Amino acid sequence: MASIKESTDANGQSKYYVHWKDEKSGHGRRRIFKNIDDAAHLFWQKQNIELDCRTANWSGIDHSWTFRKLIFFFLGYQANKLEKNIIRLSSYSKCRHDLLAVQGAILEKNVLRISHRDITDSVRPGCHRWIRSAFFLLEEKRLITFNPVDRPVRRHRRPITIPSRETVRNLLNTAPQRERIACWLGICGLRLGEALAVTYEDVSHETIKIRRHIVNGVIREGLKRGVERQVRMPRELLSLLNMEHFGTTQPLVSNSFTGAPLSINYGTQGILQKTLSAHGIRRFHHLRHFAVSRLAARGVDITHVSRLIGHVNIRTTIDVYGHLFCAPVDMDLD
Known part of the structure; x- marks a missing residue:
C-alpha cells in the first residue's frame, strides 16, 4: 500500500x-x-x-x-x-x-x-x-462499512426572500447599464459566479449558455455546482448588449476600464450591491428566487425548473422552492 x-x-x-x-x-x-x-x-x-x-482475494x-x-x-x-x-x-x-x-x-x-x-x-x-x-x-472505496462520525443536525432552512415584480421593474428601469445586464442574468436564474463568467461567446440572439464560473476574478471552464445548461435570451437584455462583441471572449459584465472579468466581490461589496440595496434587495441571489417564482406562476413543471436553474438534484429544488408549486386544489364535491 x-x-x-x-x-x-x-x-x-x-x-x-x-x-x-x-x-x-x-x-x-x-x-x-x-x-x-x-x-x-x-x-x-x-x-x-x-x-x-484490487482482486477478488483482497483481504480488506x-x-x-x-x-x-x-x-x-x-x-x-x-x-x-x-x-x-x-x-x-x-x-x-x-x-x-x-x-x-x-x-x-x-x-x-x-x-x-x-x-x-x-x-x-x-x-x-x-x-x-x-x-x-x-x-x-x-x-x-469499500474499505469500511460504517462511518463513526455522526451526521450533523440539519439546520432549518430560512424562508427565501422574493422581490416583488414592481421592485424588479423599477430596478431595471433605473440601474446603470452594466448592472442592468447583471440583474437580467440573475432574473434568468443564474448564480452570481455564473453571471460574471458569461461571455459574448456564450450568447446568441436566441439563447444564453451557462457553462463557466468565476474564481478569484478568473473565468474557469465548467461549473462549481449544477449542470451546464442554456436559457432563452430576453429581448430587453439583448437590446443592452454590444453587438460588436458577439463571438468574442469579452464578459457581458466586466471592468469598465480594462474589460477584464470581475470578482465575486462585485456582488457583495461593489456597485451591484449598492444598486440592489437602493431598491431593498439584499442579495443578488434573491433575483434567482424571483426567476423561480415567475416560472412557478407560469405553470412550468418543477422538474423543468430544476434543470433551468442548474440544480444537480431535484430534491434541492423541492426543498427550497417546493412551496411555490403547491397550487390550491378545489375541494368541492360538485
Whole structure:
C-alpha cells in the first residue's frame, strides 16, 4: 500500500516522503516534497491506483490506515478537486487548515478502532464535517462499512426572500447599464459566479449558455455546482448588449476600464450591491428566487425548473422552492 510520512531536515523544515509500489516494474518508489499539498495529492493518486487494482482475494483494509493517513488521503482528494475546479481555493484552504490542526494520540490510531467519542474528544466541532467526509470516502472505496462520525443536525432552512415584480421593474428601469445586464442574468436564474463568467461567446440572439464560473476574478471552464445548461435570451437584455462583441471572449459584465472579468466581490461589496440595496434587495441571489417564482406562476413543471436553474438534484429544488408549486386544489364535491 502507498504511504506518506512527515519528517524534518537539518534546518527544521518539514519534508514529506511518499512511498508506493510501481504498477509496472513492481519496485518500490519514493518522492520527497517540501509542501503537504503536492505530497498529499500524489499519495491520493497512487493509493487510488492500488485500490483500483484490487482482486477478488483482497483481504480488506490493513493496519497501516491510521487517522493521520486518512487525513492525508482526504486532503489529496480535495487537492484533486481543486485542480479540476470543482471546489474553490478558499474551500480547500479551509479544509487544509482544519485537518492539519488535528493533534494528539488519535493521529496514530487505526481508523477501524476510532469511535464518535474519539472524534468528539480530539477534533474541534468545525472539523467534524471534513472527518465525516473522509470516512465517507473510505466507505465509497469499500474499505469500511460504517462511518463513526455522526451526521450533523440539519439546520432549518430560512424562508427565501422574493422581490416583488414592481421592485424588479423599477430596478431595471433605473440601474446603470452594466448592472442592468447583471440583474437580467440573475432574473434568468443564474448564480452570481455564473453571471460574471458569461461571455459574448456564450450568447446568441436566441439563447444564453451557462457553462463557466468565476474564481478569484478568473473565468474557469465548467461549473462549481449544477449542470451546464442554456436559457432563452430576453429581448430587453439583448437590446443592452454590444453587438460588436458577439463571438468574442469579452464578459457581458466586466471592468469598465480594462474589460477584464470581475470578482465575486462585485456582488457583495461593489456597485451591484449598492444598486440592489437602493431598491431593498439584499442579495443578488434573491433575483434567482424571483426567476423561480415567475416560472412557478407560469405553470412550468418543477422538474423543468430544476434543470433551468442548474440544480444537480431535484430534491434541492423541492426543498427550497417546493412551496411555490403547491397550487390550491378545489375541494368541492360538485
